[in-house]
Amino acid sequence: AQKxxxxxxxxxxxxxxxxxxxxxxxxxxxxxxLFWYKQPSSGExxxxxxxxxxxxxNATEGxxxxxxxxxxKSANLVISASQLGDSAMYFCAxxxxxxxxxxxxxxxxxxxxIIQP
Amino acid sequence: NAGVTxxxxxxxxxxxxxxxxxxxxxxxxxxxxxxxxxxxxxxxxIYYSVGAGITDKGxxxxxxxxxxxxxxxxxxxxxxxxxxxxSVYFCASRGHKEAxxxxxxxxxxxxxx
Numbered sequence: 375a376q377k378x379x380x381x382x383x384x385x386x387x388x389x390x391x392x393x394x395x396x397x398x399x400x401x402x403x404x405x406x407x408l409f410w411y412k413q414p415s416s417g418e419x420x421x422x423x424x425x426x427x428x429x430x431x432n433a434t435e436g437x438x439x440x441x442x443x444x445x446x447k448s449a450n451l452v453i454s455a456s457q458l459g460d461s462a463m464y465f466c467a468x469x470x471x472x473x474x475x476x477x478x479x480x481x482x483x484x485x486x487x488i489i490q491p
Numbered sequence: 492n493a494g495v496t497x498x499x500x501x502x503x504x505x506x507x508x509x510x511x512x513x514x515x516x517x518x519x520x521x522x523x524x525x526x527x528x529x530x531x532x533x534x535x536x537i538y539y540s541v542g543a544g545i546t547d548k549g550x551x552x553x554x555x556x557x558x559x560x561x562x563x564x565x566x567x568x569x570x571x572x573x574x575x576x577x578s579v580y581f582c583a584s585r586g587h588k589e590a591x592x593x594x595x596x597x598x599x600x601x602x603x604x
Contacts, residue, residue, distance in 0.1 A: 484532075484533055
Protein backbone atom coordinates (compact mmCIF):
# COMPACT_ATOMS: atom_id res chain seq x y z
CA ALA A 375 0.00 0.00 0.00
CA GLN A 376 1.17 3.49 -0.75
CA LYS A 377 2.28 5.46 2.25
CA UNK A 378 1.43 8.84 0.72
CA UNK A 379 -1.51 9.21 -1.64
CA UNK A 380 -2.24 12.33 -3.64
CA UNK A 381 -5.40 11.69 -5.62
CA UNK A 382 -5.37 14.82 -7.81
CA UNK A 383 -2.88 14.43 -10.67
CA UNK A 384 -3.76 17.88 -11.96
CA UNK A 385 -5.84 20.90 -10.97
CA UNK A 386 -6.88 24.10 -12.71
CA UNK A 387 -7.79 27.02 -10.43
CA UNK A 388 -8.72 30.62 -11.15
CA UNK A 389 -6.34 33.25 -9.84
CA UNK A 390 -7.25 34.62 -6.40
CA UNK A 391 -9.31 31.56 -5.50
CA UNK A 392 -8.38 29.29 -2.61
CA UNK A 393 -7.21 25.80 -3.49
CA UNK A 394 -6.99 22.60 -1.47
CA UNK A 395 -4.52 19.88 -2.42
CA UNK A 396 -5.34 16.49 -0.95
CA UNK A 397 -2.94 14.16 0.83
CA UNK A 398 -3.64 11.00 2.79
CA UNK A 399 -0.99 8.97 4.54
CA UNK A 400 -0.54 5.53 6.02
CA UNK A 401 1.67 4.78 9.00
CA UNK A 402 1.57 2.72 12.15
CA UNK A 403 4.01 5.03 13.94
CA UNK A 404 2.67 7.35 16.63
CA UNK A 405 5.38 9.90 15.93
CA UNK A 406 5.74 11.24 12.39
CA UNK A 407 6.01 14.47 10.45
CA LEU A 408 4.22 15.67 7.33
CA PHE A 409 5.70 18.07 4.81
CA TRP A 410 4.62 19.87 1.68
CA TYR A 411 7.07 20.86 -1.04
CA LYS A 412 6.61 22.94 -4.18
CA GLN A 413 8.49 22.10 -7.36
CA PRO A 414 8.23 24.79 -10.06
CA SER A 415 9.11 24.07 -13.66
CA SER A 416 12.72 25.04 -12.91
CA GLY A 417 12.97 21.85 -10.87
CA GLU A 418 14.08 22.86 -7.40
CA UNK A 419 12.32 21.55 -4.29
CA UNK A 420 10.96 24.34 -2.10
CA UNK A 421 9.79 23.59 1.43
CA UNK A 422 6.37 25.05 2.23
CA UNK A 423 5.04 23.77 5.53
CA UNK A 424 5.50 21.15 8.26
CA UNK A 425 3.06 19.42 10.63
CA UNK A 426 4.17 17.15 13.47
CA UNK A 427 1.92 14.29 14.52
CA UNK A 428 1.68 15.66 18.07
CA UNK A 429 0.99 19.24 17.02
CA UNK A 430 -2.49 20.21 18.17
CA UNK A 431 -2.76 23.29 16.00
CA ASN A 432 -2.85 23.20 12.22
CA ALA A 433 0.36 24.60 10.78
CA THR A 434 0.28 27.91 8.91
CA GLU A 435 2.94 29.71 6.88
CA GLY A 436 1.76 32.86 5.19
CA UNK A 437 -0.76 31.89 2.48
CA UNK A 438 -0.20 28.19 3.20
CA UNK A 439 -2.03 26.21 5.83
CA UNK A 440 -2.21 22.53 6.53
CA UNK A 441 -5.58 20.97 7.33
CA UNK A 442 -4.45 18.12 9.57
CA UNK A 443 -7.07 15.48 10.39
CA UNK A 444 -5.23 12.81 12.34
CA UNK A 445 -8.08 10.34 12.68
CA UNK A 446 -8.63 10.41 8.93
CA LYS A 447 -4.88 10.38 8.25
CA SER A 448 -5.14 13.35 5.97
CA ALA A 449 -2.91 16.41 5.64
CA ASN A 450 -4.35 18.66 2.99
CA LEU A 451 -2.54 21.80 1.86
CA VAL A 452 -4.64 24.93 1.54
CA ILE A 453 -3.37 27.86 -0.50
CA SER A 454 -5.35 31.04 0.02
CA ALA A 455 -5.70 33.73 -2.65
CA SER A 456 -3.82 31.80 -5.32
CA GLN A 457 -1.36 33.60 -7.57
CA LEU A 458 0.00 32.83 -11.03
CA GLY A 459 3.35 32.04 -9.41
CA ASP A 460 1.73 29.18 -7.49
CA SER A 461 1.59 27.12 -10.68
CA ALA A 462 3.86 24.13 -9.95
CA MET A 463 4.00 20.51 -8.84
CA TYR A 464 3.17 20.03 -5.17
CA PHE A 465 4.39 17.06 -3.19
CA CYS A 466 3.21 15.75 0.14
CA ALA A 467 5.84 13.82 2.11
CA UNK A 468 6.11 11.98 5.43
CA UNK A 469 8.90 11.20 7.83
CA UNK A 470 8.13 8.30 10.14
CA UNK A 471 9.55 7.62 13.55
CA UNK A 472 10.99 9.94 16.15
CA UNK A 473 11.60 13.38 14.74
CA UNK A 474 15.24 13.45 15.75
CA UNK A 475 16.03 10.40 13.67
CA UNK A 476 17.64 10.43 10.27
CA UNK A 477 14.76 8.81 8.43
CA UNK A 478 14.29 10.00 4.89
CA UNK A 479 11.05 11.29 3.46
CA UNK A 480 8.45 9.24 1.61
CA UNK A 481 6.86 11.28 -1.16
CA UNK A 482 3.53 11.12 -2.94
CA UNK A 483 3.30 11.31 -6.72
CA UNK A 484 2.40 14.96 -6.65
CA UNK A 485 -0.33 17.28 -7.90
CA UNK A 486 0.24 19.56 -10.86
CA UNK A 487 -1.46 22.85 -10.04
CA ILE A 488 -2.12 25.40 -12.76
CA ILE A 489 -3.40 28.85 -11.85
CA GLN A 490 -5.38 30.50 -14.61
CA PRO A 491 -5.68 34.31 -14.96
CA ASN B 492 25.59 30.36 2.90
CA ALA B 493 25.36 28.33 -0.28
CA GLY B 494 23.15 25.64 1.32
CA VAL B 495 23.29 22.36 -0.61
CA THR B 496 25.23 22.37 -3.86
CA UNK B 497 25.35 19.62 -6.48
CA UNK B 498 27.57 19.06 -9.48
CA UNK B 499 27.18 18.51 -12.34
CA UNK B 500 23.79 19.97 -13.31
CA UNK B 501 23.46 17.79 -16.39
CA UNK B 502 25.25 14.68 -17.60
CA UNK B 503 24.83 12.15 -20.40
CA UNK B 504 26.39 8.73 -19.89
CA UNK B 505 26.74 5.71 -22.09
CA UNK B 506 25.60 2.34 -20.80
CA UNK B 507 28.31 0.81 -18.60
CA UNK B 508 30.10 4.06 -17.82
CA UNK B 509 30.69 5.23 -14.27
CA UNK B 510 30.39 8.61 -12.63
CA UNK B 511 30.18 10.36 -9.27
CA UNK B 512 27.54 12.92 -8.41
CA UNK B 513 28.92 15.45 -5.97
CA UNK B 514 26.99 16.95 -3.05
CA UNK B 515 28.22 19.49 -0.51
CA UNK B 516 26.42 21.32 2.29
CA UNK B 517 27.67 24.19 4.41
CA UNK B 518 25.06 24.09 7.16
CA UNK B 519 26.97 21.63 9.39
CA UNK B 520 24.11 19.13 9.11
CA UNK B 521 24.76 15.59 10.22
CA UNK B 522 21.97 14.06 8.17
CA UNK B 523 22.31 13.85 4.41
CA UNK B 524 20.25 12.09 1.72
CA UNK B 525 20.19 11.11 -1.92
CA UNK B 526 16.90 10.85 -3.81
CA UNK B 527 15.98 10.16 -7.41
CA UNK B 528 12.96 11.53 -9.22
CA UNK B 529 11.69 9.73 -12.28
CA UNK B 530 9.49 11.62 -14.77
CA UNK B 531 6.05 12.41 -13.36
CA UNK B 532 6.84 10.85 -9.99
CA UNK B 533 7.75 11.82 -6.47
CA UNK B 534 11.21 11.41 -5.01
CA UNK B 535 12.53 8.06 -3.82
CA UNK B 536 15.29 7.63 -1.24
CA ILE B 537 18.48 5.98 -2.49
CA TYR B 538 20.90 6.30 0.47
CA TYR B 539 21.24 8.38 3.58
CA SER B 540 23.88 9.19 6.17
CA VAL B 541 23.69 10.15 9.83
CA GLY B 542 27.23 11.46 9.99
CA ALA B 543 30.76 11.03 8.72
CA GLY B 544 31.57 7.38 8.22
CA ILE B 545 27.96 6.15 8.58
CA THR B 546 25.68 5.41 5.64
CA ASP B 547 22.59 3.28 5.10
CA LYS B 548 20.36 2.11 2.27
CA GLY B 549 17.09 3.68 1.39
CA UNK B 550 14.24 2.39 -0.78
CA UNK B 551 16.11 2.08 -4.10
CA UNK B 552 19.86 1.54 -3.46
CA UNK B 553 20.67 -1.00 -6.20
CA UNK B 554 23.25 0.25 -8.67
CA UNK B 555 24.57 2.99 -6.40
CA UNK B 556 27.21 3.47 -3.73
CA UNK B 557 27.90 6.30 -1.32
CA UNK B 558 30.59 7.42 1.09
CA UNK B 559 30.73 10.06 3.80
CA UNK B 560 34.26 10.97 4.77
CA UNK B 561 33.39 14.49 5.97
CA UNK B 562 30.33 16.23 7.40
CA UNK B 563 30.11 18.45 4.33
CA UNK B 564 30.35 15.96 1.45
CA UNK B 565 28.15 13.05 0.42
CA UNK B 566 29.02 11.80 -3.08
CA UNK B 567 26.87 9.27 -4.96
CA UNK B 568 28.64 6.76 -7.22
CA UNK B 569 27.13 4.99 -10.23
CA UNK B 570 29.43 2.12 -11.19
CA UNK B 571 27.81 0.62 -14.33
CA UNK B 572 25.26 3.04 -15.69
CA UNK B 573 22.02 1.58 -17.04
CA UNK B 574 19.11 3.28 -18.87
CA UNK B 575 16.94 2.65 -15.78
CA UNK B 576 19.14 5.14 -13.92
CA UNK B 577 18.03 7.99 -16.15
CA SER B 578 16.52 10.35 -13.62
CA VAL B 579 16.95 13.61 -11.73
CA TYR B 580 19.04 13.17 -8.60
CA PHE B 581 18.58 15.35 -5.55
CA CYS B 582 20.84 15.62 -2.55
CA ALA B 583 19.43 16.95 0.73
CA SER B 584 20.50 17.66 4.27
CA ARG B 585 18.76 18.49 7.54
CA GLY B 586 19.40 19.24 11.16
CA HIS B 587 18.52 16.86 13.96
CA LYS B 588 15.49 18.59 15.44
CA GLU B 589 12.03 17.12 14.87
CA ALA B 590 10.69 20.06 12.88
CA UNK B 591 13.84 20.45 10.81
CA UNK B 592 13.04 20.24 7.16
CA UNK B 593 15.26 18.79 4.50
CA UNK B 594 17.05 21.35 2.36
CA UNK B 595 17.46 20.19 -1.21
CA UNK B 596 20.15 20.88 -3.75
CA UNK B 597 19.22 22.01 -7.27
CA UNK B 598 19.43 18.49 -8.70
CA UNK B 599 21.46 16.66 -11.34
CA UNK B 600 19.70 15.57 -14.52
CA UNK B 601 21.28 12.31 -15.68
CA UNK B 602 20.57 10.57 -18.99
CA UNK B 603 21.96 7.10 -19.74
CA UNK B 604 21.94 6.14 -23.42
